[in-house]
Amino acid sequence: MHTRLSLRLPVTIALLLSTLIAAFAMLAYHEMRALAEAQYSSRVRMASEQISRLLAPVVAARKAEVAAVASDPRIRRALRSPDAVTLELARRALTLGQQASNAPGALELWDAAGQVFATAEAPADLRVPDALRVRPELSDADSVAAGPIRIVDGVVWYDIVAAVRDGGRHLGFVARRRPVVAEPATVRLVDVITNLIGREARFLVGHPATGWTDLQRPAAGPTVGTAESGGLQQTEIVGLGKRMGAAEPIPGSPWFVWVDFTPARVYARPTLFLHRILVIGLLVSMLGAAAGWLLSRPVTGSLSALTDAAQKMAAGDYEQRLALGRKDEIGQLAGAFDRMAAAVKEGHHSLERQVAERTRELEQTLGQLAGSEQQFRALASSSGAAIVTADHGGSIVFINEQGERMFGYDRSELIGRPFSLLLPERERPGLERRRERLMAVAEQRRLGRVIEVTARRKDGTEFPVELSLASWVAGSARLVGGVMRDISERRAMQFSLEERAQRLEAANRELAAFSYSVSHDLRAPLRALQGFSEALLEDYGDKLDARGNDYLNRVSAAAGRMGRLIDELLELSRVSRTELRRERVSLVPLVAEAFGQMHQLEPARQVRLIAHDAPLAFGDERLIALVVQNLVENAWKFTSKVPSAVIEFGRGPGDAVGRPSYYMRDNGAGFDMRYSDKLFGVFQRLHSETDFPGTGVGLAIVQRIILRHGGTVWAEGTPGKGATFHFTLGGRHEPAGTES
């Protein structure tokens, strides 16, 4: 329910106040009712007691009258010995008694057996009805008693009965039948009582069982419950409705006094109070509502302004500002609203910009998509590979031209057929597994690797293909694409490559066996040749002439040289065959070590070594040491005729891809650049053996090792000026590390 805030506060206040007042009124009303009941209860009791006290002597007087008649001797005599004379006398006594009271009714004389002896009627027009003329009753204990009220033909009657006794003998009764009529005495009494209890009250005399009278005529009274005395008794009275009253017995009689009020009378004041307080409450609530409205008007006014502004803003007018200028919470709220409005305006603009941007991107993407679709078609048709796309169930939905050619099918024969048609029976389960695994993966992805499977053409021939599977989601469909490449040629090439590798392997094994054999068997005869020529020279040198000695020396030297050649060839073979174990290698210490070895062999020579810092190399340390050793040896050898020989090692300019290069320079014999291509050949020499001894294998070993590392080696030289050997080591390079 949409209730405006400006109404809600006053209504709430009014409701609150009226609820409070109503609650208070109800409580107070109930209290007051209880109070009123108590008040009236005591009032009624007091009244009934007083009335009872007023009536008691009247009753006693009436009883005394009758008792006086009953004690008349004439009455007793008539009953004792009834005859005409005594009866007449008794009748006179009765008449006298009747006349003495001067009230309507009758005096009757009854004998003990229940016979009427005599009657005296009052001279009034009110005669005793026959129904009342019944045998009087009196308990033995009483001498005189009032009887119950009896109502006959709208007249209230009562009896007073007195016993006639002679000594202890019961002779009969004198009964007075008396109506309740408006005698002057009674009227006075009623006036007195009425003054006593007030006109709003009603008082009755009587008994619930027999009836009630207001002392003048019959009256409606309570029919039950007067016996008990106590608080105010509420009772339903025929013809009058609810009454509240209390009863009090009249001493010396079987009658009660009943005083009652209407409940309206009893509750008049609480009811009046209730009415008043409700009127007051209504007024207070209205006042409260008015006050609330007056109080809330500035707030709701601002809120209304805020609401209006917000509604306008919701409608798209972002220029709404409040600027209330108030310092209280409303002012802060308005300030916050203004800031929010500014932010919304900014956000709205930025959103519009973003939407425009996204739209542009989307259009671009769509354009690209269309482009990529065309691109795909173009690529697919020009591709050398067969491209096949299958749907979720494995049915072919697309195949490119190369696919048709490769498998010998027409496109129309394949679309809608299972993908597995392109494979021989034995390959199908494997492919299915792969396809299912691929489909099971939620996101778009390629199956990890390319696999090689056997494919089958339409004519049943089989050929090897390389297959890669990919899966993607297009709308709600899940597709699997396969790219197949005919690898028959590659297979054939692989076979030939494998064959060649095997042959190479065999050749290597042969080479190894050859080297092994050379190592063992070729050296033994040389040792014999060398050894025995030397032995001959030792034992028989003096028996030969100079020429004989010379010849033997030549044999020995040749054999020794051949031994060296064989050793170096074996070394070359070894560096070709051993496995490369790459690690970080520091070159400068290797240079220093090789230089030290040379120096130890020829300590007399003066050679200076200059070793610069150089980057760490990455290669087989043992082989690189061999490179360094050969280069140092080479430099050492070719500087042997230079007085101040210098060997220099350091870092070169590096190669084309930034790998470090190293150089070893000497100021020795140098070489003619025209023959530089021969420098690294086996047994190739650019100088005579006599000038510089050597086998011509050292640089071949250097080159072999460098090449095995994937590096290059080259030399620069000038005859008589020296030579420089450059090399790189290929492979991974370590630009970070340098040597110290």
Next chain:
Amino acid sequence: MKDVILLVEDNVNDQELTLRALRKNNLTTDVVTVGDGVEALDYLFGTGRYADVKNRPTPRVVLLDLKLPRLGGIDVLRRLRADARTKWLPVVIFTSSREDQDIIEGYRFGATSYVRKPVLYTEFLEAVRELGLYWLMRNERPPHAPDNAG
């Protein structure tokens, strides 16, 4: 008992050169020369040709060639190392080769030392001299293994 060297060498030239080198270096010791691996084992274990030979001194050192007829040097070495009597016997491989394969196998199967026979006579002399001096003079022979009391 006189010191002996057991020379296991099939090449008669190398036999002669070795003996000459010892002689030249004044290493006057008895050299027992056998021409193949089987004979070497026969001598050391007193079997075959050496079954009835009473005077069969345990050599101070065995100079063992690798390429031998019938039973190769490595196999001889394995048999010697597998037997308690010769488990600790000093065996120096003395051969032409310097191939990695030979050196590795030699040591793997328990060679005491590996010395390559040089081609150059002077170097050969030097090698034999060093071997002789070392194994005959310097080296303390191992005690008999406990279960080889005979």
